[in-house]
Amino acid sequence: MHDISRSTSIFERAKQVIPGGVNSPVRAFRAVGGNPLFMQRAKGPFLYDEDGHEYVDMINSWGPMILGHAHPVVEEAVKAALAFSPSFGAPTAREVEMAELICSLVPSVEKVRMVNSGTEATMSAVRVARGFTGRDKIVKMEGCYHGHGDSFLIAAGSGALTFGTPDSPGVTKGTARDTLLAPFNDLEAIEDIVEENKGQVAAIILEPVVGNMGCVAPQAGYLQGLRSLCDRHNIVLIFDEVMTGFRLAPGGAQELYGVTPDMTTLGKIIGGGLPVGAYGGRKEIMDFVSPAGPVYQAGTLSGNPLAMAAGMAMLKYLQAHPEVYQHIDRMTTTLVQGLAQQVKEAGVKATINQVGSMFTLFFTDKHVIDFETAKTVDTQKFAAYFQAMLQQGIYLAPSQYEAMFISAAIDEKLISRILDASRHALATLG
Numbered sequence: 001m002h003d004i005s006r007s008t009s010i011f012e013r014a015k016q017v018i019p020g021g022v023n024s025p026v027r028a029f030r031a032v033g034g035n036p037l038f039m040q041r042a043k044g045p046f047l048y049d050e051d052g053h054e055y056v057d058m059i060n061s062w063g064p065m066i067l068g069h070a071h072p073v074v075e076e077a078v079k080a081a082l083a084f085s086p087s088f089g090a091p092t093a094r095e096v097e098m099a100e101l102i103c104s105l106v107p108s109v110e111k112v113r114m115v116n117s118g119t120e121a122t123m124s125a126v127r128v129a130r131g132f133t134g135r136d137k138i139v140k141m142e143g144c145y146h147g148h149g150d151s152f153l154i155a156a157g158s159g160a161l162t163f164g165t166p167d168s169p170g171v172t173k174g175t176a177r178d179t180l181l182a183p184f185n186d187l188e189a190i191e192d193i194v195e196e197n198k199g200q201v202a203a204i205i206l207e208p209v210v211g212n213m214g215c216v217a218p219q220a221g222y223l224q225g226l227r228s229l230c231d232r233h234n235i236v237l238i239f240d241e242v243m244t245g246f247r248l249a250p251g252g253a254q255e256l257y258g259v260t261p262d263m264t265t266l267g268k269i270i271g272g273g274l275p276v277g278a279y280g281g282r283k284e285i286m287d288f289v290s291p292a293g294p295v296y297q298a299g300t301l302s303g304n305p306l307a308m309a310a311g312m313a314m315l316k317y318l319q320a321h322p323e324v325y326q327h328i329d330r331m332t333t334t335l336v337q338g339l340a341q342q343v344k345e346a347g348v349k350a351t352i353n354q355v356g357s358m359f360t361l362f363f364t365d366k367h368v369i370d371f372e373t374a375k376t377v378d379t380q381k382f383a384a385y386f387q388a389m390l391q392q393g394i395y396l397a398p399s400q401y402e403a404m405f406i407s408a409a410i411d412e413k414l415i416s417r418i419l420d421a422s423r424h425a426l427a428t429l430g
């Protein structure tokens, strides 16, 4: 065991003044045991904790650091913006440039509003869909996570699932009644739900590729089926691309699968590591948003100059270097193929899902296609694997119900290092 005494003592202090010692639950390492590591700095593919240990980062801030940490183009852009003041609370040309870029790249987005987090984006999108349709109910998929808005903390994935609270106390019965649940990848089930609630469903919201019950891909025809269901019933189809937007392709999962929703939510990725979210969609829907229309939504720091600068720097770099997508996809495929071979050789029951540069190694022999199959994982086994990887300097997402994200800073040499560590880790599982 390496010495993590500084992290441990900071955690002890943190627990006195922050609930559970962390500002977002999954960071607490509860699902994998042991104390969380407090990070001091990061560069390229590496994280460095307070005790000075180096880790290969497999989370990349849960997605946004597509170029790796502290990339010079992002750093320079933020420095330049900072010199002009970090906030005005007034419109800036940068926001317009960001909106133009998003509208030009994301197929469903004709107009877009910036917010400060993925949670704000999904909450606002649903409000607009309700205002637009005059209906109250929404359908979400079991195991999808859309941030911590009340309407979404029902059969939620990610930390809510990890901590055994997919239905959070504090959400009123009235709110819960308006969220209908459907299993992911099951068109028949959602068709029945819509039929039973005819004329009452404002929106269907989903992660087109799920990251929050681990990585789960849509089955052939599923997204198309949802599209035509929404068309038949005048329901607003919302793709939550907080994790997949600009990662799976410049235009996100909707570009990759060729299915255009009515609205799209984006998040952390478009901030290049700074706090950002956005929601956008068809003009006629987005023109319902204040001050163009009657649906209220606002934000003091929305479109913040530093966040716009960081996000634009990263997105423009990606636009100018489309080979980044090929690189991260290829690195992920090499890693996943290596892992698949290893689990076979080690006789470990496992299944691996990959879409582009997102993947999850699930400790189950079931095909993971939805919430039910995701829940068949052996979380103890995952915890042991996680700890064994951590001891060897590989920082995985600290829960089985998460995806991992590969950055452009990962190369073949690091893939070999990850695979060597994994071979040892799997050998300790028994």
Ligand code: PMP
Pocket (backbone or CB within 6 Å): 062, 117, 118, 119, 120, 122, 145, 146, 147, 148, 158, 207, 211, 212, 240, 241, 242, 243, 267, 268, 277
């Ligand atoms: N939607 C999805 C698909 C997410 O993965 C997340 C966060 N991981 C959110 C929404 C919420 O974003 P935030 O944490 O920025 O509020």
